[in-house]
Amino acid sequence: MKRPGTKIFLDSGDPEETKTVLKALGWLDGQTTNPTLIAKSPEAAARKEQGQPFTNEELLEFYQHVVQKISHLIPQGSVSIETYADRTTTAADMLNQARQFNAWIPNAHIKFPTTAEGLKAAQQALAEGIRVNMTLVFSQAQAAAVYAATAGAKRGDVFLSPFIGRLDDIGQNGIELIRNIQRMYFGGDGHVMVLAASIRSIAPLQSLLGLKVDITTAPAKVLLAWAGGKDASAALTQLKSIPDEALSLNADWQSFDLHHELTDKGIAKFSEDWNSLLQAAVK
Ligand code: G3P
Numbered sequence: 001m002k003r004p005g006t007k008i009f010l011d012s013g014d015p016e017e018t019k020t021v022l023k024a025l026g027w028l029d030g031q032t033t034n035p036t037l038i039a040k041s042p043e044a045a046a047r048k049e050q051g052q053p054f055t056n057e058e059l060l061e062f063y064q065h066v067v068q069k070i071s072h073l074i075p076q077g078s079v080s081i082e083t084y085a086d087r088t089t090t091a092a093d094m095l096n097q098a099r100q101f102n103a104w105i106p107n108a109h110i111k112f113p114t115t116a117e118g119l120k121a122a123q124q125a126l127a128e129g130i131r132v133n134m135t136l137v138f139s140q141a142q143a144a145a146v147y148a149a150t151a152g153a154k155r156g157d158v159f160l161s162p163f164i165g166r167l168d169d170i171g172q173n174g175i176e177l178i179r180n181i182q183r184m185y186f187g188g189d190g191h192v193m194v195l196a197a198s199i200r201s202i203a204p205l206q207s208l209l210g211l212k213v214d215i216t217t218a219p220a221k222v223l224l225a226w227a228g229g230k231d232a233s234a235a236l237t238q239l240k241s242i243p244d245e246a247l248s249l250n251a252d253w254q255s256f257d258l259h260h261e262l263t264d265k266g267i268a269k270f271s272e273d274w275n276s277l278l279q280a281a282v283k
Contacts, residue, residue: 200219
């Protein structure tokens, strides 16, 4: 299969899927994980099913084991590891996790939520030589803030992950957000790479390849269908247009409105899925 200009990542917490997709495609440029995907990976899901929760230490060991397996399979690629965050998690806490996770493998990008605390943690992480992936992006203002907060970083050290499918879920055209961000970033120095995520079918994948987005991540099911030459047969849904905003990439990052309802919901779901694997804390 011919490699597109866009880098292709697998969105999965299961190294067996990495092997399957590698075999079908012949290559993979990276892999993204998150707490929900780790909870869905077969071993974790089985333990949950059997009522055998992890201790916090065991769960981190399990996550480490998973990303190390993935890293061995794609040593030239990037592997995203996500920090745990809920509404109360501070930048200092996320940064400590980032330092720990980054030592697991040589090819990590550490994921932080695109919130004020997440961005503070990411700035310090970058200063310490840790590559970052800002996740749960749903607005152009969040994308502008990530650019401004990480100014001066090397291209490849900062990924920005807008979640297309979740915008589509609320009737908004996620692909249009990507186009707006690309247009806005076109006026910059290119240090932030756009990693389009939350791709549930071939249709958005093909649109993203057409847009020459820097990177896209998709589940095994979608990548295997694409590798098999399946065509996009997207049902035409009416999605609300997301208007382009005139935002200055040179503004102070703290001046941007970072709030988005889907970012809050995404953080709540990730922390819930992670905590569902853990023994209830003893009060
Ligand atoms: O990479 C982000 C992705 O895992 C989220 O996908 O389908 O839960 O919106 P989804």
